[in-house]
Amino acid sequence: MDNVSFADLDLAPEILKSLTESGYLTPTPIQAQAIPKVLQGHDLMAGAQTGTGKTAAFALPVLQKLLPFASTSTSPARHAVRALILVPTRELAIQVEESVRAYAKHTHLRSLVVYGGVDIKTQTPKLKAGVEILVATPGRLLDHIEMKSVQLNQVQMLVLDEADRMLDMGFMPDLRRILALLPKARQNLMFSATFSGEIKKLSEEFLKAPVLIEVARSNATAENVVQKVYLVGHEDKHALLAQLLRGSDATQAIVFTKTKLTASRLARQLQREGVAADAIHGDKTQLERMQALDAFKTGKVSVLIATDVAARGLDIDHLPMVINYEIPHAPEDYVHRIGRTGRAGASGTAISLVAPEEERYLQEIEKLIKREIPKETSKLPPTPARPHAARVEHHERSYAPHPVSKHPSRDAWFDKPYEPSVRSTPTPAVEQPVSRPKTQMPALFMRRKTEDAA
Ligand code: AMP
Numbered sequence: 001m002d003n004v005s006f007a008d009l010d011l012a013p014e015i016l017k018s019l020t021e022s023g024y025l026t027p028t029p030i031q032a033q034a035i036p037k038v039l040q041g042h043d044l045m046a047g048a049q050t051g052t053g054k055t056a057a058f059a060l061p062v063l064q065k066l067l068p069f070a071s072t073s074t075s076p077a078r079h080a081v082r083a084l085i086l087v088p089t090r091e092l093a094i095q096v097e098e099s100v101r102a103y104a105k106h107t108h109l110r111s112l113v114v115y116g117g118v119d120i121k122t123q124t125p126k127l128k129a130g131v132e133i134l135v136a137t138p139g140r141l142l143d144h145i146e147m148k149s150v151q152l153n154q155v156q157m158l159v160l161d162e163a164d165r166m167l168d169m170g171f172m173p174d175l176r177r178i179l180a181l182l183p184k185a186r187q188n189l190m191f192s193a194t195f196s197g198e199i200k201k202l203s204e205e206f207l208k209a210p211v212l213i214e215v216a217r218s219n220a221t222a223e224n225v226v227q228k229v230y231l232v233g234h235e236d237k238h239a240l241l242a243q244l245l246r247g248s249d250a251t252q253a254i255v256f257t258k259t260k261l262t263a264s265r266l267a268r269q270l271q272r273e274g275v276a277a278d279a280i281h282g283d284k285t286q287l288e289r290m291q292a293l294d295a296f297k298t299g300k301v302s303v304l305i306a307t308d309v310a311a312r313g314l315d316i317d318h319l320p321m322v323i324n325y326e327i328p329h330a331p332e333d334y335v336h337r338i339g340r341t342g343r344a345g346a347s348g349t350a351i352s353l354v355a356p357e358e359e360r361y362l363q364e365i366e367k368l369i370k371r372e373i374p375k376e377t378s379k380l381p382p383t384p385a386r387p388h389a390a391r392v393e394h395h396e397r398s399y400a401p402h403p404v405s406k407h408p409s410r411d412a413w414f415d416k417p418y419e420p421s422v423r424s425t426p427t428p429a430v431e432q433p434v435s436r437p438k439t440q441m442p443a444l445f446m447r448r449k450t451e452d453a454a
Contacts, residue, residue: 004032012064014106022102028053030215035061041187043207047214049193049339055099058159058189063104066132070108079110079130080154086138088165090115090286097135116140117286124149138174155182163192164199194332225338225348227373234355237325240378242273253321255305256337263305270303277303308333324352327361331368
């Protein structure tokens with residue numbers, strides 16, 4: 001499988017052209033395995049995390065199989081929905097459709113994305129004009145079905161992307177309603193980052209003699225991600241997070257919280273401290289979420305605070321660091337979260353701040369990933385860097401089993417004082433071009449105005 005090229009996969013020249021333009025040289029393992037099977041017409045149950053190239057693994061053969069339906073006609077009747085791609089979140093929907101559109105660039109196949117949280121009326125005319133490939137979140141698709149703005153009786157390929165998350169988010173009843181409207185004779189492709197009894201049941205219900213493909217061990221975490229746990233009192237987490245961001249060489253990080261409230265509070269706190277931070281969670285409007293994501297992608301925001309649901313499926317290249325400010329209670333979410341880093345062979349760091357009351361969830365995570373994550377104790381600086389040092393010390397004492405500041409860190413990386421990195425020189429007089437490579441993004445902790453003035 002190692003030396004397979006896209007041309008070996010029998011893809012059409014117009015699809016190969018778009019891959020070359022996307023800069024893809026060789027198929028990823030999931031692509032090399034899935035594409036031939038899908039082209040042969042098999043149903044598929046694929047275990048693959050985001051970051052493995054799974055989108056192209058289904059999008060490319062879907063496009064190839066639909067090429068005979070490509071048409072330059074403006075008649076909606078000539079553009080029936082032939083492939084339906086269901087995804088759990090709006091952000092993922094947008095990203096998947098962007099990929100489909102890029103790969104379909106040199107064909108006459110049309111694609112469209114529909115998701116909730118935006119005015120349905122803006123989507124209806126485009127849907128009525130006809131599209132071959134429809135990417136949708138389940139709820140909004142049902143709205144369109146009810147409004148009769150879409151017909152699904154020509155669907156011959158169905159993709160369930162991030163099926164595990166769809167179940168987690170309670171989409172099962174919606175899925176059943178949608179699937180009942182599709183023709184029985186169709187090809188089904190299911191992708192899931194984790195395998196559970198529920199997922200197996202779903203695959204038995206919807207897939208016919210599926211080919212099973214797994215690119216990573218089920219529930220495994222990426223091998224190239226360095227994982228670490230910091231045992232720390234809850235009250236010390238903010239100070240430790242600030243220290244980690246300050247001491248990091250990483251250019252960008254996603255920080256996960258359990259609740260929307262913590263995400264917002266943390267973003268505000270970090271902004272006050274000079275970090276270009278923003279939050280992305282379910283209470284934000286679609287526009288705010290897209291703006292925050294865009295700002296993160298272009299490097300204007302260096303720390304994105306996210307809840308699990310909002311961050312699911314985000315495709316952010318070269319993300320070097322993920323920090324779990326609070327660890328998830330569902331161990332599978334840990335796998336999803338750290339899947340944001342260490343993509344496509346790059347190395348990444350995943351740090352979890354674990355308070356004593358969270359340790360039982362940590363044990364669940366270690367059981368799932370079948371490995372123990374190395375533990376560190378944090379060394380927080382004394383006053384005046386920590387305005388609440390007295391309060392914090394009180395809590396450190398109260399967490400006797402985890403002497404947060406009594407033992408020095410075993411990793412010098414975290415002990416070194418903050419030094420502005422080469423990339424965090426004062427803001428240049430001339431603005432950087434927007435298209436600068438991501439590797440040149442500013443360091444996480446921007447210099448405060450007071451420091452610049454000094
Ligand atoms: P995905 O797992 O589909 O979210 O893809 C993760 C990232 O890998 C995306 O940024 C894709 O554009 C990129 N990608 C997918 N396939 C390839 C490939 N064959 N070569 C290089 N990059 C790829």
